[in-house]
Amino acid sequence: MARLKEKYYSEIMSAVMESEGIKNKMACPKLEKIVINMGVGKAIENKKRLESAVQDLGLITGQKPVVTKARKSIAGFKLREDVGIGCKATLRGNMMYEFLDRLITVIIPRIRDFRGFSKTAFDQGGSYTLGLQEQSFFPEIDLDKLDFYQGMNITFVIKNSNKKISLELLKLFGFPFKREEKKN
Numbered sequence: 531m532a533r534l535k536e537k538y539y540s541e542i543m544s545a546v547m548e549s550e551g552i553k554n555k556m557a558c559p560k561l562e563k564i565v566i567n568m569g570v571g572k573a574i575e576n577k578k579r580l581e582s583a584v585q586d587l588g589l590i591t592g593q594k595p596v597v598t599k600a601r602k603s604i605a606g607f608k609l610r611e612d613v614g615i616g617c618k619a620t621l622r623g624n625m626m627y628e629f630l631d632r633l634i635t636v637i638i639p640r641i642r643d644f645r646g647f648s649k650t651a652f653d654q655g656g657s658y659t660l661g662l663q664e665q666s667f668f669p670e671i672d673l674d675k676l677d678f679y680q681g682m683n684i685t686f687v688i689k690n691s692n693k694k695i696s697l698e699l700l701k702l703f704g705f706p707f708k709r710e711e712k713k714n
Contacts, residue, residue, distance in 0.1 A: 534631045546698060566587065567618040570680060578677070590671070593621070657696070665680055
């Protein structure tokens with residue numbers, strides 16, 4: 531069993547239920563899935579960039595990503611319908627908890643001048659989205675073979691939640707958020 535999954539069921543679930551006054555375990559907020567998305571805008575001009583992004587995302591997640599395609603044509607961007615413009619992977623179960631563990635313990639400490647993630651990136655349903663500027667933070671990526679740097683969005687979908695409860699849940703997982711500075 532993944533380390534964070536075991537921690538969720540043994541410690542985090544009871545702490546959240548106690549702090550929020552939840553009596554039923556099924557009503558307790560839970561991390562449902564993690565969606566990693568790479569939008570490759572330059573793929574219109576160079577198909578190799580999309581192939582490289584798919585390969586990198588496959589190495590990062592450990593599963594084959596899905597190529598996302600344009601829904602409609604936009605002449606100003608030289609974009610045609612059904613042309614690949616990005617890729618995404620959805621992680622669930624043990625792979626999700628393993629990725630979250632690697633993100634918190636390995637990848638985030640590698641980010642230079644990191645001061646914490648914003649506490650305001652929650653949507654109405656309690657899901658949290660963050661962005662990374664490049665894929666080179668991940669140890670799976672060989673920097674010598676890297677053709678280009680590509681950013682990515684990572685979305686944590688949390689079930690039975692709102693902004694406040696999601697923030698508390700991610701803090702208990704060990705997620706680093708910015709500290710609030712006291713104003714004089």
